[in-house]
Amino acid sequence: MNSTPAESAAASRAVTLARRVLRIEADAVAALADRIGAEFERAVTVILGRHGRVIVTGIGKSGHVARKLAATLASTGTPAYFVHAAEAAHGDLGMITPEDVVIALSNSGSSEELLMILPLVKRQGAKLIAMTGRPGSPLAREADVHLDAAVAEEACPLNLAPTASTTAALALGDALAVALLDARGFGAEDFARSHPGGALGRRLLTHVADVMRPAVRVPRVSEDASVAAALLEMTRGGMGMVAIVDARNAPIGIFTDGDLRRALERGCDVRSARLAEVMSRNPRHIAPEALAAEAAEMMERLRISQLLVVDQDGALIGATTTHDLMQAKVI
Numbered sequence: 001m002n003s004t005p006a007e008s009a010a011a012s013r014a015v016t017l018a019r020r021v022l023r024i025e026a027d028a029v030a031a032l033a034d035r036i037g038a039e040f041e042r043a044v045t046v047i048l049g050r051h052g053r054v055i056v057t058g059i060g061k062s063g064h065v066a067r068k069l070a071a072t073l074a075s076t077g078t079p080a081y082f083v084h085a086a087e088a089a090h091g092d093l094g095m096i097t098p099e100d101v102v103i104a105l106s107n108s109g110s111s112e113e114l115l116m117i118l119p120l121v122k123r124q125g126a127k128l129i130a131m132t133g134r135p136g137s138p139l140a141r142e143a144d145v146h147l148d149a150a151v152a153e154e155a156c157p158l159n160l161a162p163t164a165s166t167t168a169a170l171a172l173g174d175a176l177a178v179a180l181l182d183a184r185g186f187g188a189e190d191f192a193r194s195h196p197g198g199a200l201g202r203r204l205l206t207h208v209a210d211v212m213r214p215a216v217r218v219p220r221v222s223e224d225a226s227v228a229a230a231l232l233e234m235t236r237g238g239m240g241m242v243a244i245v246d247a248r249n250a251p252i253g254i255f256t257d258g259d260l261r262r263a264l265e266r267g268c269d270v271r272s273a274r275l276a277e278v279m280s281r282n283p284r285h286i287a288p289e290a291l292a293a294e295a296a297e298m299m300e301r302l303r304i305s306q307l308l309v310v311d312q313d314g315a316l317i318g319a320t321t322t323h324d325l326m327q328a329k330v331i
Helices: 005-035 039-050 060-073 112-124 140-141 164-183 188-193 199-205 227-237 257-265 292-302 323-326
Strands: 055-058 079-084 101-106 126-131 145-148 219-223 241-245 250-256 306-310 316-321
Touching: 005 126, 005 164, 039 145, 055 060, 055 112, 055 199, 060 079, 060 101, 060 164, 079 306, 101 112, 112 126, 126 140, 126 164, 126 188, 126 241, 145 199, 188 199, 227 241, 250 257, 250 306, 292 306, 292 323, 316 323
Parallel strands: 055 079, 055 101, 101 126, 126 145, 219 241
Antiparallel strands: 241 250, 306 316
């Protein structure tokens, strides 16, 4: 369907405006890097030096950013929660203890709701970190630490709606959370423990032992077996493969659906052939304590669908397939 000249002009203007918005916001975030210094270090030191929690507060759009910052801090090793600035003056300040740190977000640094609770925060003995766009604002002056999140202009064509300023505050908050994460030695497993219900938690907390089929369910035969016997065992196991083991139950080979197809293409008579003639030797394997995500990466890289699991003595104790990993939602 052809568009009218007016529609085409409107679409073109929308693209131009969108590009302008992204450039302004990208520049606003990039400019923050040059301001990271002593005050940022003080903010990290203050938070690490307290034994309480971090209370993040704000109003309006800054309140939305504050809520996200609290969630990011909490999920990366710094106990934190969000308190709405308007609710703080009506009882929620009772949550604050002398060992806590309050992070107050306000682009203007003059939000009445925040200024109203400043004396109460101070009286409680909590430390105050302000994140504003105006270093000379009342909130910035009263804070123990001030983080400068000023922007040259908003991305809004009217230079009014909080756009670049909220993006800058969001990025500066992320920088603070990551700096604290690093200082605490917070690792991938710590992160997974706070995200047990998500895909990340499954990838980082699920081990091969959790998803593998135990040895009793893994089809296996000896090296002197016939291809016909191997096919019967493969069918019984339902894994699209059969493991070939020696007298010590150590895997010395594997015979898969793919091996069978290749053998047939070469004209192999499966009724009389010996398994040693067509199996793949030195099969890939993994330890049970390895992460299931490692098994998925190995199988994808090697383009295989099954992986044997062996113990520290090299004995076969299980096997897993891409289907098993998909069922466990690892992939």
